[in-house]
Amino acid sequence: MAKVPEDLKYSKTHEWVRVNGKIATVGITDHAQSELGDIVYLDLPEAGRILKIEDQFGEVESVKAVSELYSPLSGEVVESNTGIADKTETVNEDPFEKGWLVKIRMSDSSELDTLLGAAEYKSFADEGGH
Amino acid sequence: MSSIEIADGEPLIFEKSRTGRTAANLPECDVPSIPASLLLGAENLRNNLPLPEVSELDVVRHFTHLSQRNYSIDGGFYPLGSCTMKYNPKVNEKTAGMPGFACMHPLQPEETAQGALALMYELQKMLAEICGMAAATLQPAAGAHGELLSMMMVHAYHRERGDEKRNIVIIPDSAHGTNPASAARCGFKVKGIPSNERGCVNLESLAQTVNENTAALMLTNPNTVGLFESDIQEICRLVHEAGGLVYCDGANMNAMLGITRPGDMGFDVMHFNLHKTFSTPHGGGGPGCGAVSVQPCLEPYLPTPTIKRIGKGASAVYSFDTDRPKSVGKIHSFYGAFLIAVRAYTYIRSLGAEGLREIGENAVLNANYIRARLTGHYDIAYDAKFCMHEVVLSANRQKQLNGVRALDISKRLMDYGYHPPTNYFPLIVPEALMIEPTETESKQTLDKFIDAMIQISKEAETDPELLRSAPHNTVVSRLDETAAVKNLDLRWEPLFAE
Numbered sequence: 001m002a003k004v005p006e007d008l009k010y011s012k013t014h015e016w017v018r019v020n021g022k023i024a025t026v027g028i029t030d031h032a033q034s035e036l037g038d039i040v041y042l043d044l045p046e047a048g049r050i051l052k053i054e055d056q057f058g059e060v061e062s063v064k065a066v067s068e069l070y071s072p073l074s075g076e077v078v079e080s081n082t083g084i085a086d087k088t089e090t091v092n093e094d095p096f097e098k099g100w101l102v103k104i105r106m107s108d109s110s111e112l113d114t115l116l117g118a119a120e121y122k123s124f125a126d127e128g129g130h
Numbered sequence: 131m132s133s134i135e136i137a138d139g140e141p142l143i144f145e146k147s148r149t150g151r152t153a154a155n156l157p158e159c160d161v162p163s164i165p166a167s168l169l170l171g172a173e174n175l176r177n178n179l180p181l182p183e184v185s186e187l188d189v190v191r192h193f194t195h196l197s198q199r200n201y202s203i204d205g206g207f208y209p210l211g212s213c214t215m216k217y218n219p220k221v222n223e224k225t226a227g228m229p230g231f232a233c234m235h236p237l238q239p240e241e242t243a244q245g246a247l248a249l250m251y252e253l254q255k256m257l258a259e260i261c262g263m264a265a266a267t268l269q270p271a272a273g274a275h276g277e278l279l280s281m282m283m284v285h286a287y288h289r290e291r292g293d294e295k296r297n298i299v300i301i302p303d304s305a306h307g308t309n310p311a312s313a314a315r316c317g318f319k320v321k322g323i324p325s326n327e328r329g330c331v332n333l334e335s336l337a338q339t340v341n342e343n344t345a346a347l348m349l350t351n352p353n354t355v356g357l358f359e360s361d362i363q364e365i366c367r368l369v370h371e372a373g374g375l376v377y378c379d380g381a382n383m384n385a386m387l388g389i390t391r392p393g394d395m396g397f398d399v400m401h402f403n404l405h406k407t408f409s410t411p412h413g414g415g416g417p418g419c420g421a422v423s424v425q426p427c428l429e430p431y432l433p434t435p436t437i438k439r440i441g442k443g444a445s446a447v448y449s450f451d452t453d454r455p456k457s458v459g460k461i462h463s464f465y466g467a468f469l470i471a472v473r474a475y476t477y478i479r480s481l482g483a484e485g486l487r488e489i490g491e492n493a494v495l496n497a498n499y500i501r502a503r504l505t506g507h508y509d510i511a512y513d514a515k516f517c518m519h520e521v522v523l524s525a526n527r528q529k530q531l532n533g534v535r536a537l538d539i540s541k542r543l544m545d546y547g548y549h550p551p552t553n554y555f556p557l558i559v560p561e562a563l564m565i566e567p568t569e570t571e572s573k574q575t576l577d578k579f580i581d582a583m584i585q586i587s588k589e590a591e592t593d594p595e596l597l598r599s600a601p602h603n604t605v606v607s608r609l610d611e612t613a614a615v616k617n618l619d620l621r622w623e624p625l626f627a628e
Contacts, residue, residue: 035560037537038612063611064554066307088616 002031002125005096009112010121011072016096017115019106024073027100028060028091031125036062039088044080044101051075051104053111058101060091073111075104140195143182144622153186199605201549207575211520211552211564212306212354214384214406221480222409222473231472236464240449246468247448251437253475258423260478260486261380261400262393266423268471269433269462273381276401276420277312277348280377282458283399283424283431284346285316287375290456296345296374302331304355304556306379309348318345325558329355329512331365344374351392352382352518354556355511356497356564366396375399375428383407384568385494385519388487398425408474417467419474430456435465492569493519496576500565503580507587511559520566522559529561534590534597536561541608542589542600546582 004010009017014032018025033039041061051057051071058069080102084090091099106112116124167175184192201208208215226232234246254266270276281299288296299313300321310320323339326332330353340347347369351359359365366376378392378400384407386392392400404410404419424432434457435450450465478486494517501510501521511522525536540550540563552564567576589596601607 040612040615063615065557089612 002029002034003096004029004031004118004122004125006118008096008118009072009115010118010124011070011115012124013070013072014125015070015072017072017112018096018100019109019112022105022109023078024075024104024106025100026072026102026104027095028069029121029125030095032067033092033095033099036060036067037064038062039091042085042088042091042101044082044085045077047077047079049077051077053108053114069101071104072115073104073106074108075106077102078105079103140192140199142622143184143189143192144180146184146188146192147180147182149183151183151185151188153184153189206547206549207567207571207579208549209551209565209567209579210549211356211522211566212381212555213412213552214381214403214519214566214568215412215549216384216406216409216568217570218409218411218473219477219480222476225476226469226472231469234468236468244448247437247450248439248446249475250465250468250471251439251448253471253478254421254437256475256478257402257421260387260391261378261383261397261402261423262391263397263400263423264426265429265432265436266421267432267436267466268419268421268468269460269466270401270420270422271462271467272418273379273401273403273406273420274308274312275461276403276422277308277377277379278315279420279422279433279458279461280399280401281312281316281318281346282461283422283428284375284377285318286431286456286458287428288345293373296343298343299345300336300339300347300369300374302349302353304329304353304558305348305350306354306381309350309379313346313348325353325355327512328514329353329357329558330359331361333361333364333368336365337368340368340372340374342373344369344372346375346377348377348379349397350379350382351395351397352385354382354522354564355559356517356520356522356566357512357514358385358518362395370396381406382519385490387490387493388483389490393423393425399423399428404470404474409477410470410473417470419467419470421474430454431458433457433461434459489569490519493567496567496569496571497521497565499573499576500567500580503577504583507584508563511562519568520564522556523563523565524559525561525563528587528590532590532594534594536563538594538597538600539563539586539590542586542597543582544601545603546586548579548582 010029014029015026016029039060039062043059045057051074053071053074055071056068057071060067060069081100084099203215203217230245234243240247250268254268257266258264270279288294297319298321299318300323301309302325303322304325313320321339323335324332351362353359369376375398376396378397380400380402383402400423402421404421405412410419434454435452436454438449438451440447497520498516501517504523508523508525509527511524525539528534536553540553543550554562555564556562
């Protein structure tokens, strides 16, 4: 079964969020990478880009399909994980740690309350949410 | 690299090359010859072109071997959903090969090309009648090109009316990926809307989405889940009331031939895939035709030239009309892929109106037969009372219970001698297996295929590894799709390259 770490927040579009002060690290979930299959290409935003919640901020391409990435929070991109551009398998192998995608400086941390907790996300994904 | 070989040992044509070997034996030149370097200038001559030097027999064997690796509808059942892999009658090739058509030059005078002009004119009229619209063009080279042209005409329509703020094209989440690409290529922003629990357009979310910025809705009907959009008239009304136009992706037109018409449902523009619905050859990079049909409101924007007829019957005279000030312009060299039009014309004329209706009926009947016999063995996506020309299965059950995915089932089908169905599309169905039998397959063929599918569902329970490692009986076994994308290496490099 797909891993769903307890300490993270989740979106219904299968991104995870790890909060550290004002900075939120965002990636895609183990469930998402498993559904997508082998990831072959990542399109990530440059630092400085301003995102609103639910904005499309990039794309992830697997052998099966191209999927959009949606920002779970509003804020400014402070860093993208460009180091994995030619090691995209990192997202499949370690989606919650080395396979993170962007770090966002949150502009409205109350938006965190709109995200799902681990238990909620787990039942959402198990019901076939996709 | 010099030793790339196709799995069973067929070398590349370059590797068969032997210096000085040739396929042609020309007589000695009887006029004085001048070295090419003098004619072109030595600096314009390349000396290191590694062209293969082979005999005629080398060439024939090489390409015959390659063609034997190919899987084609002439060789077996090809249930590739959304692609309408029907049999292409050989009479199409006979007419397209007639010297009067095949040896024409696109620049020859109109008065010497009356037969060809008449055929294009007639085919456009037939397509317009089949879909219930006013006019058609044969210029687009393929379905996605037809989508792009449609969006260009929608854009021109709104601009002409001074309605330039309309920059949003609405597309359901079940759409073909080419729809958003075509709209975006034309400068529109794409707004997705979710499907409802029946797999159809969600009327509420459509009503909330349409507004004064709506340029068009792009909709496939029957949709990619293989279901008819039964609210289609209400859908068109909502978009029209907001001032937008409605485009029909005609990929699934086969299901409706002779039974119902997009123009009557309220669509303003649609594309046909002549290679799907009207039995012209599929793909291979060859010429195609994504004919587009329009209602009167879009007719002025059709690509130029259109074809004009003056007079009737035997005294009719056909000519190209380039005086089209509102046209979006030319979107293909000359007049599109003319010999493809000849094939589609032949197909339509050889079937007639009744024959076309039987295509629609039998395409739907065949899909429902498969659906009925596979119910219980696989989950049916958005299970409705019946489906249209294709049925979308989900291997979700096999994935949950046996760890076998849609891809594994597809690969295993190859062991049974079938081309796999479309998998992982539409995206809204998890582990999708999309099966479109078309009308040209017999009950016996369908039964054998269904038996194989049932057998595979049993194998998934008893021997899942057999599926996960399939195919086993093919020339090559499971390919590494990830490596194929990540480590593209398509070019053979000669040993003596710089």
